[in-house]
Amino acid sequence: MDIKYEIRRSKKRKKLTINIERDRRIVVLAPENTSDEKIRQVIDSKKQWIHEKLGHPQKFAAKPHAPGKEIINGESLYYLGHQYQVELIESTNDELVFDNKFLFPMQEKEKNLVLLKKWYVRCAKEKIIPRARKFAKDLGVEAESIKIVDNKYRWGSCTTKNNINISWRLMQAPMFVIDYIIIHELAHLIEANHTPEFWNIVKAQLPKMEKAKLWLKENGQRVQEEL
Structure with missing residues (x-):
């Protein structure tokens, strides 16, 4: 074949x-x-x-449920590695509000997944981009741009033009996992390939590298498929 x-x-x-x-x-x-x-x-x-x-049984395992997540009372959603309850409320506001709960406007039921993605993207821009700039400074590298992207199958990428792209879906993961992806992509500005030198660079910046890789192995498919 x-x-x-x-x-x-x-x-x-x-x-x-x-x-x-x-x-x-x-x-x-x-x-x-x-x-x-x-x-x-x-x-x-x-x-x-x-x-x-x-044919890898973990990387390409069959989906355990239909893609997409229904936003209903009592459901839970992930944010920075923790689960928070969903509550549908009467509100004149057409935005999602986070207050140790995900508060969705009841009148916007059909649009709640859109509101959730919009909220994750906003949080990613607020948290990931400044963090990436800090790590870039620590590593002594300079990216042409750092962007939050809607990529379902890659957590991040470093392009041949030195642009760093990070998936907003990472906002569901713990911060040490987010840091791992940021540092991983920035390290490619120093070493393009996954050589021992590359991994030494990543691990020097993030001692929890192996823990982050394990988290992604165990949880990555769920995070990518639900939204």
Whole structure:
């Protein structure tokens, strides 16, 4: 069976790597002068590894429920790793209010998921962007931009133009997990590949790196699928 893949070349990249995204896309990250033929040869040599990754029982486990979350009284939602109860209230305000509870306007029932996403995005911009700038300063790097994005299958990314993108869905995770993703992407401004040097950079900034990776392994699918 032929393997379909996307190629992303970069002047800064020193070696070829293959990424399997959570939506099962295969992305080849390659140095700028790598030929299509060379990439095809590498893909052919890694066919068994690719098929094993695509069949990973945890990364691509079947969804335990239909996507989406119903906003009803007594339901709970995650914010910074903790669960808070949902309450529908009579209100003249058409916005979600957080006060140790998620207070949704009863008259906006059909729009409550939209209000929730909007609230998460606002919180992400307020909390993640300043935090990312601080960590960038600590690392001695400078990103072209730091943006909050609506990405369901990637927590973050560092583009070839040095732009850092972070998913707003991370606002459901504990702060040490958010810090891990921020530092992980910023570290790519120093080392493009996941080399031992790269992981040393991340761990030096975040001693809880392994704990954060474990949290994402155990909870990541739930966080990504619910909204």
